[in-house]
Amino acid sequence: MVLHSTRWLALSYFTYFFSYGIFLPFWSVWLAGVGLPPETIGLLLGAGLIARFLGSLLLAPRVTDPSRLVFALRILALLTLLFAVAFWFGQTSAWLLIVMVGFNLFFSPLVPLTDALAGTWQKQITMDYGRVRLWGSLAFVIGSAMTGKLVSLFSYQAILVLLSIGVASMLIGMMLRPSVMPQGEARHNEGAGWPAWKKLVLGSWRFLACVTLLQGAHAAYYGFSAIYWQGAGYSASVVGYLWSLGVVAEIVIFALSNKLFRNWSARDLLLLSGVTGILRWSLMAYTTDLPWLIAAQILHCGSFTVCHLAAMRYISAREGNEVIRLQAVYSAVAMGGGIAIMTMFSGYLYQHMQGGVFWIMALVAVPALLIRPRPISYCVNTQ
Numbered sequence: 001m002v003l004h005s006t007r008w009l010a011l012s013y014f015t016y017f018f019s020y021g022i023f024l025p026f027w028s029v030w031l032a033g034v035g036l037p038p039e040t041i042g043l044l045l046g047a048g049l050i051a052r053f054l055g056s057l058l059l060a061p062r063v064t065d066p067s068r069l070v071f072a073l074r075i076l077a078l079l080t081l082l083f084a085v086a087f088w089f090g091q092t093s094a095w096l097l098i099v100m101v102g103f104n105l106f107f108s109p110l111v112p113l114t115d116a117l118a119g120t121w122q123k124q125i126t127m128d129y130g131r132v133r134l135w136g137s138l139a140f141v142i143g144s145a146m147t148g149k150l151v152s153l154f155s156y157q158a159i160l161v162l163l164s165i166g167v168a169s170m171l172i173g174m175m176l177r178p179s180v181m182p183q184g185e186a187r188h189n190e191g192a193g194w195p196a197w198k199k200l201v202l203g204s205w206r207f208l209a210c211v212t213l214l215q216g217a218h219a220a221y222y223g224f225s226a227i228y229w230q231g232a233g234y235s236a237s238v239v240g241y242l243w244s245l246g247v248v249a250e251i252v253i254f255a256l257s258n259k260l261f262r263n264w265s266a267r268d269l270l271l272l273s274g275v276t277g278i279l280r281w282s283l284m285a286y287t288t289d290l291p292w293l294i295a296a297q298i299l300h301c302g303s304f305t306v307c308h309l310a311a312m313r314y315i316s317a318r319e320g321n322e323v324i325r326l327q328a329v330y331s332a333v334a335m336g337g338g339i340a341i342m343t344m345f346s347g348y349l350y351q352h353m354q355g356g357v358f359w360i361m362a363l364v365a366v367p368a369l370l371i372r373p374r375p376i377s378y379c380v381n382t383q
């Protein structure tokens with residue numbers, strides 16, 4: 001069966017983020033359901049995020065030939081499914097640690113490689129990336145809302161069932177043939193050695209530190225908000241709706257970003273994201289009343305989405321092959337390693353502080369306001 005390439009890409013985003021909408025909000029609930037304490041859950045989630053860091057940093061850049069992107073995505077989807085199935089075969093901490101690492105190692109490179117495929121196809125065919133990417137955010141809403149409802153009806157075991165179905169659907173979709181295969185040649189010797197990486201990281205340290213703090217402040221939310229809200233008396237379905245609300249706010253900002261932030265610099269966007277994040281985490285620490293939780297979830301469009309838009313604006317201003325390398329570093333450090341470290345700390349803090357952990361997340365975001373990168377004109381390599 002052959003699908004138009006834009007539909008193939010939309011299906012890939014949809015099935016990936018449907019699976020991620022199950023895994024991200026509810027995996028801590030599944031781990032708690034099999035009898036693990038919060039401290040161990042934090043360590044397992046943190047180990048998984050470190051694996052995401054390594055997958056994005058080490059595996060994604062290995063694909064240097066755009067024409068091999070579809071094949072690489074299929075292999076990674078197959079390996080992800082194998083590790084998803086492995087969750088069925090044991091529930092000891094040691095076994096879950098191994099499977100968590102393997103699952104995240106191969107699951108994480110799928111997004112940067114799919115984004116790379118989108119960029120390749122944009123040069124070959126007419127495609128509106130924003131409209132295609134929105135299918136991913138929509139799928140996250142559907143996945144989280146459906147999971148919350150089914151957990152309320154059938155217990156935590158529904159989480160693993162849905163995750164297995166979602167990842168299997170992703171592989172099946174990727175096995176279909178796109179109407180236009182990506183074209184390109186392998187890139188070699190484009191300054192990919194250690195000196196080039198070192199120069200890139202040192203030249204962008206303010207940006208990387210800022211986005212790592214702002215994204216890392218989401219660790220307690222990703223890892224423990226579902227458990228925390230259920231402990232406050234909300235059903236799993238309400239938790240799913242709250243998570244979905246955050247992503248709906250994300251979709252709205254993505255769709256309107258060009259109109260809202262056309263003249264904003266990355267530095268200004270990071271300021272808005274930081275202030276929004278501090279307000280959001282303070283609200284979540286202060287109260288679990290539903291109206292305030294709804295407000296906090298709407299603020300996801302600032303704490304996460306605006307930060308991501310700032311990152312894309314900063315990265316796109318780099319020269320040529322620096323864009324690819326900085327994208328890999330951003331995905332690995334800010335979206336992987338930073339959140340991994342904070343998740344490990346969050347597990348310990350949540351066990352002793354419960355909702356007080358969100359005050360700590362608010363404090364984590366404060367230094368980001370002070371170390372924002374200089375105006376973009378000073379950040380662009382002019383060689």
